[in-house]
Amino acid sequence: MKPVDIWVYLSATPLLGLTMTLLVYQGAYWIYSRAGFNPLLNPVALSVAVLVSLLALTGTPYQTYFDGAQFVHFLLGPATVALAIPLYAQLDKLKRLLLPLLGSLLVGALVAIVSAVGIAWLLGASETTIISMAPKSVTTPIAMGIAEKIGGLASLTAVLVVSTGIIGAVAAKYVLDALNITDHSVRGFAVGVAAHGIGTARAFQVSEEAGAFSGLAMGLNGLATALMFPLLYWVFKLLV
Amino acid sequence: MLAAITLLLVFQLIGEAIAFVFKLPVPGPVIGMLLLCLTLIARGGLPGTFGGTLRDTANSLLSHLSLLFVPAGVGVMVHFGRIGDEWLPIAAALVGSTVLTIAATALTMRWLINRGRAKGRSGEAR
Numbered sequence: 001m002k003p004v005d006i007w008v009y010l011s012a013t014p015l016l017g018l019t020m021t022l023l024v025y026q027g028a029y030w031i032y033s034r035a036g037f038n039p040l041l042n043p044v045a046l047s048v049a050v051l052v053s054l055l056a057l058t059g060t061p062y063q064t065y066f067d068g069a070q071f072v073h074f075l076l077g078p079a080t081v082a083l084a085i086p087l088y089a090q091l092d093k094l095k096r097l098l099l100p101l102l103g104s105l106l107v108g109a110l111v112a113i114v115s116a117v118g119i120a121w122l123l124g125a126s127e128t129t130i131i132s133m134a135p136k137s138v139t140t141p142i143a144m145g146i147a148e149k150i151g152g153l154a155s156l157t158a159v160l161v162v163s164t165g166i167i168g169a170v171a172a173k174y175v176l177d178a179l180n181i182t183d184h185s186v187r188g189f190a191v192g193v194a195a196h197g198i199g200t201a202r203a204f205q206v207s208e209e210a211g212a213f214s215g216l217a218m219g220l221n222g223l224a225t226a227l228m229f230p231l232l233y234w235v236f237k238l239l240v
Numbered sequence: 241m242l243a244a245i246t247l248l249l250v251f252q253l254i255g256e257a258i259a260f261v262f263k264l265p266v267p268g269p270v271i272g273m274l275l276l277c278l279t280l281i282a283r284g285g286l287p288g289t290f291g292g293t294l295r296d297t298a299n300s301l302l303s304h305l306s307l308l309f310v311p312a313g314v315g316v317m318v319h320f321g322r323i324g325d326e327w328l329p330i331a332a333a334l335v336g337s338t339v340l341t342i343a344a345t346a347l348t349m350r351w352l353i354n355r356g357r358a359k360g361r362s363g364e365a366r
Contacts, residue, residue, distance in 0.1 A: 025307045044306045048313040055317060062318050069311035076308045078248040080269035082298035084276035100352035108345030116337035123329035129322065133333060137341060140312050142267045155315050160334065162313035167338045175339055181346045189349055194341035201306035219273050226265040
């Protein structure tokens with residue numbers, strides 16, 4: 001029996017996609033931690049690069065891989081619910097900062113959508129790409145739902161959401177340092193509005209406070225974007 | 241552990257049901273998160289051993305939050321054609337918009353916090 005036959009047999013079961021995802025992610029995380037959590041070595045970016053290369057080399061279709069990896073993907077739901085716990089731990093600070101949080105949430109949610117659509121449109125992206133990109137700053141299940149409703153490609157939106165998360169997790173430290181933002185609640189909240197769960201994962205590695213505010217921002221921006229979207233889409237259609 | 245995971249799933253399920261019944265544009269897990277947070281507020285926290293278990297389960301799930309985005313990210317391979325054709329607008333929009341969003345959110349929040357503090361101080365002076 002050739003190794004290829006074993007691969008073909010195993011890749012037909014969900015076990016391979018799931019195990020590969022866990023193994024590759026832990027390898028990527030090991031590299032990330034050995035590098036002192038350098039934001040440039042983002043574990044999601046590393047994992048995606050390695051997995052895409054492996055699938056391309058072996059000629060495995062994405063759907064075959066996803067049949068196994070969907071068990072990991074599914075956990076996004078309960079993980080979003082679990083954000084209630086760090087959120088509750090920051091309740092006192094949250095009450096004191098209610099107005100600044102809501103004000104910056106509205107500004108951030110608007111800037112995220114309008115600037116993405118604006119830049120893509122100015123540089124001549126296709127309509128499908130622009131629509132799929134619009135909800136890129138909110139967490140995957142929310143963004144995919146929004147994109148589907150307005151005629152975008154949900155699977156493309158998922159990719160753009162993950163890319164946005166990686167960019168946010170990598171860039172946040174440099175942008176916030178340049179602006180001289182030192183308060184961890186502000187730093188966390190800004191990352192969560194712009195870069196949802198991947199930004200939140202990064203924020204939790206920096207501090208519990210940054211993580212809790214990032215998780216809060218991720219939930220609130222999901223809410224704000226989902227509510228604001230129909231209105232913005234209507235304005236956009238009037239203008240174009 | 242099992243009870244804690246079940247609780248998270250039950251709240252997600254309730255969230256999904258509410259979103260479906262009231263045709264809300266908000267996804268189920270986000271509603272589940274809000275409901276769980278309200279429950280914690282109403283009950284005054286996480287008492288007893290179950291509270292500890294729930295906290296540990298949430299922490300271990302959230303400490304690997306970025307893992308959960310990997311399967312969707314690998315989906316990039318399906319869209320290589322489109323991304324190759326439109327790489328410049330896509331890359332510029334993602335990087336530009338993400339940096340602008342982080343900066344705009346942080347600056348607005350800092351400005352509002354400082355304004356609130358300044359108001360509080362002038363209020364005390366009077």
